Amino acid sequence: MSVLIFAELDEGKIKKSSQEAIFYGTKVAEMTGTSATAVIIGPADDAELASAGRFGATKVLHAADAKLTEPNGMAYATVVAAAAQQEGSKVIVLAKSSLADAMTARLAGKLKAGLAANVIELPNLSNGFQVKSSIYTGKAFAYNDLKADVKILAIKKNTITPEEEDATASVEAFAPILNDADFVISVKNTEKSSGDILLPEADLVVSAGRGLKGPENWGIVEDLAKALHAATACSKPVSDLDWRPHSEHVGQTGIKISPNLYIACGISGAIQHLAGVNSSKVIVVINKDADAPFFKSADYGIVGDVFDILPRLTKAVQAL
Amino acid sequence: MKILVCVTSVPDTTTKIAFTDNNTKLNKAGVTFITGPYDDYALARAVELKEKTGATITVLNVGEADSEPVIRKCLAIGADDAIRINAEPTDAYFVAEQIAAIAKENSYDLILMGRESIDYNGGQVHGIVGEMLGIPSISPVMLLDLDGDTAKITREIEGGKESLEAKLPLVLGCQEPIAEWKIPNMRGIMTARTKPLKVVEPTGTDKLTTVASYELPAPRGAVKMIPADSAETLIQLLHTEAKVI
Numbered sequence A: 001m002s003v004l005i006f007a008e009l010d011e012g013k014i015k016k017s018s019q020e021a022i023f024y025g026t027k028v029a030e031m032t033g034t035s036a037t038a039v040i041i042g043p044a045d046d047a048e049l050a051s052a053g054r055f056g057a058t059k060v061l062h063a064a065d066a067k068l069t070e071p072n073g074m075a076y077a078t079v080v081a082a083a084a085q086q087e088g089s090k091v092i093v094l095a096k097s098s099l100a101d102a103m104t105a106r107l108a109g110k111l112k113a114g115l116a117a118n119v120i121e122l123p124n125l126s127n128g129f130q131v132k133s134s135i136y137t138g139k140a141f142a143y144n145d146l147k148a149d150v151k152i153l154a155i156k157k158n159t160i161t162p163e164e165e166d167a168t169a170s171v172e173a174f175a176p177i178l179n180d181a182d183f184v185i186s187v188k189n190t191e192k193s194s195g196d197i198l199l200p201e202a203d204l205v206v207s208a209g210r211g212l213k214g215p216e217n218w219g220i221v222e223d224l225a226k227a228l229h230a231a232t233a234c235s236k237p238v239s240d241l242d243w244r245p246h247s248e249h250v251g252q253t254g255i256k257i258s259p260n261l262y263i264a265c266g267i268s269g270a271i272q273h274l275a276g277v278n279s280s281k282v283i284v285v286i287n288k289d290a291d292a293p294f295f296k297s298a299d300y301g302i303v304g305d306v307f308d309i310l311p312r313l314t315k316a317v318q319a320l
Numbered sequence B: 001m002k003i004l005v006c007v008t009s010v011p012d013t014t015t016k017i018a019f020t021d022n023n024t025k026l027n028k029a030g031v032t033f034i035t036g037p038y039d040d041y042a043l044a045r046a047v048e049l050k051e052k053t054g055a056t057i058t059v060l061n062v063g064e065a066d067s068e069p070v071i072r073k074c075l076a077i078g079a080d081d082a083i084r085i086n087a088e089p090t091d092a093y094f095v096a097e098q099i100a101a102i103a104k105e106n107s108y109d110l111i112l113m114g115r116e117s118i119d120y121n122g123g124q125v126h127g128i129v130g131e132m133l134g135i136p137s138i139s140p141v142m143l144l145d146l147d148g149d150t151a152k153i154t155r156e157i158e159g160g161k162e163s164l165e166a167k168l169p170l171v172l173g174c175q176e177p178i179a180e181w182k183i184p185n186m187r188g189i190m191t192a193r194t195k196p197l198k199v200v201e202p203t204g205t206d207k208l209t210t211v212a213s214y215e216l217p218a219p220r221g222a223v224k225m226i227p228a229d230s231a232e233t234l235i236q237l238l239h240t241e242a243k244v245i
Helices: A016-031 A046-055 A073-087 A098-111 A219-228 A236-240 A271-277 A293-297 A306-318 B037-053 B065-077 B092-106 B125-133 B186-192 B233-240
Strands: A002-007 A035-041 A059-063 A091-095 A114-119 A130-135 A140-146 A151-155 A170-173 A186-192 A204-208 A231-234 A261-265 A282-287 A300-303 B002-006 B009-011 B033-035 B056-062 B081-085 B110-114 B137-147 B150-157 B160-167 B170-174 B197-200 B209-215
Touching (some): A016 A035, A035 A073, A059 A073, A073 A098, A091 A098, A098 A114, A204 A219, A271 A293, A282 A293, B002 B037, B065 B186, B125 B170, B150 B170
Parallel strands (some): A002 A035, A059 A170, A204 A231, B002 B110
Antiparallel strands (some): B009 B033
C-alpha cells in the first residue's frame, strides 16, 4: 500500500511540477507510514525514470506501450487506475496540468475517488484527511475534508518546494491491459511553440497588456523575458485582439499561474486579470498611469513609460 | 440532435469574495450571480449549432432555487428547456453523478459545459461525466465543428493547441474562442418565461468531499515604488532583496 504519484514527462524528462508532486507524495507517504511509488507513462530513459528517487519515490512503474507515446488523458487514467490497484494505493498525487486535468477526472470517475484540485499544502491528518486548496481563482482558500476511500490530490504548481537527495528509485516495467475505448479520439495535428519556456511551468513571467500599443512592439517584452529566462504572457484584451496567442493569456478565463516573479507591463490590473496571477510570489507593476489599480496588488512598482523602462531593465539584467 | 448544456451559477467575476458564519459560508450579501463565464461559451456554441442543425438544447444546473435567474437567462439566450437538480453543487463527483443520471435517461449527442466553474475551479465534472457514461471527454475545447456524427475539435494544450476528431456522443469542457458570448434579446427574455423548467431532486451517493471552512489570502505588504529615472534599481532589489532572479 503506497502513495501513488503520477509523474508527467515533457520530451522524456520529468516535469518540474511533477518533481514537486513526487516530493509532496513522498511527504504524505511519510505521514501515513508508507512508501511513494511514481507511475510514469511514455518514452524515457532509465536514468531519468530512476531520478524520481531524488525527490523521494522508492519505486517507479514505467508504462511504455507504444500506444501511450502521445499524451492521452483517457488512456493515462486507465494506466494510473491499474497502478493504484496493483499498489493498493488510497492516495494518488499529481501536478495540475492540461494533461493531468483530462486524466484526473476520468480517474476520479473510475475509482469513485474524493478529489481536491489546486492543493497548496500538505494534508492535515489529525481529524480525517483535510487539504487546503486554492478556490475562486486564487481569491480564497478552502479546507476540504476528503471522505472517500481513495483520495486524489492535484497539486498547484510552484507551491511546494522539493528537497532533493542523492537517491534513485527502482524501475519496473508496467503493462496494464489498455481499453480500446480509450483510443477513440484521434489526434490530427499538434502545434506547439518550441524552444520557449512553457508558461504554466515558468518560475519567472514577463507579461504585457494594451499599454504596448501593438504586437509589433512585443520585442522589448521578449528581450526582457529572454534576459531573465522567463516566459512571456499577456492580458485578455491583447489575446482578444490577436496580438498574442490565447496560450499566453493569463487571467480568470486564461491560464492561471503562480510563478516566483510576475512582471506586468502596461497592464492596469482588472480584477479578472489579478485572479489569474495573484498567486505569484512577487509582483512587479510597470505602468505610466500612477492610478492603475494593479499597483495596490504589487510588491514593486514603477510609474513610467514601458517603452523607456523595459530596455533599461533588460540591460540591467544582462549586467548582473 | 440533442445537446445538453450544463451551467453553473457563480459570483460575478468582479466580486470581492468574503465569508460568513465563522468562515463556513460564502457571504452572498450584495453578490451578483452569473452563468459561469466558461459555461457561457458552451451555451453560445450550442445556440450556433442549433441555428445550423436544428438541434434542441436542454440546459442543466445543479443548484438551489437561487440559481433560477441564471437558468432563465440561458433559456432567453436560446435553450429550449431546463432542468434544475435541487442540490448545493459543492462536490464534483456528486454534480457529475446528477448530470450522468439525466444524460442516461435522455441520450444526448453532445454534453457541453465550461472547462471549469470559477468558484471551485476543479475542472473535473466533464471528465467524471464522460467516465460515468463511458463516452469520451475533451477539455479545454477552443473550437468545435460537426461533420455528421464526427466532431472536429481544437483543444488547448500547454504552449499550443491540438486538433482532434471523435465520434458523437461526447462530453466537452469549453472555453474561448469557441463562440462569442450571446446576450438575450427582449423576445428571448419574454419567451424564456414560458419555457419549461423542471426541478428534480438529486440522486445517488453522499458527497465524497466537503468544505470544512474557507479562508482569505493574507493581504500583500505595501508596494515599494521605484522612481522611473532609477528603474534599474528594481533589478538589484529583485536580485538581492526579493531573491527571485
